[in-house]
Amino acid sequence: MNEYNQRPQSSRSPGSSKTNAAGDRKTDRAPASNGRVAKDKRYPATPVPKESAEDKEVWAEESALKGDDEYLAGKHPILEAMKAGRSINKIFVSAQAQRHLVQPIMDEAKIRGIVVQQVDKSKLDRLVPDMQHQGVVAQAAAVAYVEVEDLLARAAERGEAPLIVLLDEVEDPHNLGSVLRTADCTGVHGVIIPKRRSASLTAVVAKTSAGAVEYVPVARVANLVQTMEKLKEAGLWIAGADAGAKEGFYDTNLTGPMAIVIGNEGQGLSRLVKERCDFILSLPMSGQINSLNASVAAGVILYEVVRQRQQALKKSGVKQATPAPDHA
Known part of the structure; x- marks a missing residue:
């Protein structure tokens, strides 16, 4: 209830009694007459202050946060x-x-x-x-989500092999924002997230991404596994990042049409997602901690993709085209 609609309450409840100087008891409320309670002129009604225009504006703006x-x-x-x-x-x-x-x-x-x-x-x-x-x-x-087909079309328009990042239940909005920032820097054509158990595009994500959320399209899908199958049908290879992989990270060819799957911050890749990957990438670890932050792992892998693709272009003798700036 709005605080302006609440009348101040007395410490004594209505109808309470007190003793006068003569010892007689009398009530605060006037006696009823003809079934009606008479108004007590000693206690006039407290005027209810009106909300100012500024109060209404602040209330409307703060309520809009839920919209x-x-x-x-x-x-x-x-x-x-x-x-x-x-x-x-x-x-x-x-x-x-x-x-x-x-x-x-x-x-x-x-x-x-x-x-x-x-x-x-x-x-x-x-x-x-x-x-x-x-x-x-x-x-x-709110930032509008796109379809998976839009991500593939974006790669085709640029004449590039598709490079897409899939996030498997990455729930930390700061991680999502960091991945979007790295994705923009490495030329990723889009990011795919599941609708459930995943961070979504919020103001926190936009802040963490340093504005990259405006340039990297994000598709939100109901089923990540089914989406992976569709990407395979479109000719993409699915590479999952997991600490227990047997294949060497730097020895894997990442120059073709590629989708990189990054797992949850605590559990890594879910079982079904891991089973659908064409191969698993493992980053070399030499310290006491056997895992990397999701956004850090994504950054390391994406820059290895960039390095390999640039090397492949040099060997083929094809001059790498400078992409048209998206940042108007």
């Missing part, structure tokens, strides 16, 4: 979102923010006709709790 809108936080994610043409409803800038940090965002917002509202820092803290917003928050529509 379909996404709140982006931080300078770089918001700048990249605007440059990528993301639909942004409004940008909130802290009145206490350093001018040199927020000025580029304000300039870009002015060019694109996006409303910028200056607010107190505490308001930003409520909009994006547990996030470092750097004094700027943007309200944007």
Whole structure:
């Protein structure tokens, strides 16, 4: 219940009694007459304060966090979102923010006709709790997922062998954001995640990805195993990352159409997913810890793919084409 609709309550309950100077007991409530309770003029009704326009706006914005809108936080994610043409409803800038940090965002917002509202820092803290917003928050529509076919089409448009990353129940949004950031740097054509038991595209992911979420398409599927079979039919090889692999990581040919599967942070690849892989990759380990963070493992493998593909192009005498920049 809204606090404005709650009347202050007395420490004494209605109808309680007290003793006067003469020792007689009397009640706080006037006696009823004709079945009705008479109004006690000694206790006038407490006026209910009206919500200000600012109170209503804050309530509406904080309630929107539970809806379909996404709140982006931080300078770089918001700048990249605007440059990528993301639909942004409004940008909130802290009145206490350093001018040199927020000025580029304000300039870009002015060019694109996006409303910028200056607010107190505490308001930003409520909009994006547990996030470092750097004094700027943007309200944007949630990132749209794509279809698996769109990822393959993206590779075909570039004239490149498909390179796709599949995440098997990676639940940490920071890991997902880091994978997207590395995927953008290594030319991955897209990332596939399952609908259940997996991190989804949230503001935390956008922040961790440093804006890469705007450039790396993500497909969300109901069944990862069935998707792997479809990728095989499309001509892709499925390589799973697992610590118990027998094949040497650097001795495996990764130049062809490839899908790399990264497992859960704690359990690794699930049994069915592991069984559907064409081969398993194992990173060399020499320390006391026998596993790597999911995003770190993905980064190591993806850069080995890049290295092998660049070497193959040099040997074939084909000059590597410089891809057209996606970052408008």
